[in-house]
Amino acid sequence: MSTVVIEGLPGAGKTTLARKLSSALPHTALVPELALPPPRRPTLRFFVANDTHKAQLITADGAALYDRYWPSTVAYILAEEQPAGRHRVAEVVERLYGRPLSEPSAYVFLDSPRALEHAYATDGLFGQRKFRARLRAAYHDVLAWTGTPSLVVGDDQTELADRYVRSRLGAA
Secondary structure (H helix, E strand, O other): OOEEEEEEOOOOOHHHHHHHHHHHOOOEEEEOOOOOOOOOOOOHHHHHHHHHHHHHHHOOOOEEEEEOOHHHHHHHHHHHOOOOOHHHHHHHHHHHHOOOOOOOOEEEEEOOHHHHHOOOOOOOOOOOHHHHHHHHHHHHHHHHHHOOOEEEEOOOOHHHHHHHHHHHOOOO
16 A cells, blocks of 8 residues: 655644645545544644554555655654654653554654744644654654654645655556
């Protein structure tokens, strides 16, 4: 199965890009950010269960496009805990999941300066620019740690992301 995961800070355009691509690729399933029904107040336990559920979907047949996956959860933990860094990714993955989860064919990271500068989500620590900067750095650490092919694009590079996703899903 070919699977591409779109990652990025809140407000980077992940959901918008995922919806656009899934509507243009009729044989590609769209797996939303929350694949499980969320509780009234989602906790870390919920996000770990959501990631584990998504990992099971990766082994299914067909092409899929994911709006976030386990790198988001791990990046948020790394950004909250200091010190962060690539050397801590394996430790956090082990603590949360017990083992690495299934990997997609590729990741696309929407590295949006707009999302870094403006707090699109105001819950938790998102209102703090320093936290958003730590979260961005943690995403880079996590994606580098995976060894999975990744494309990092800025705000004005959605066409490049579109072509990359299509090529990874075999729909070029």
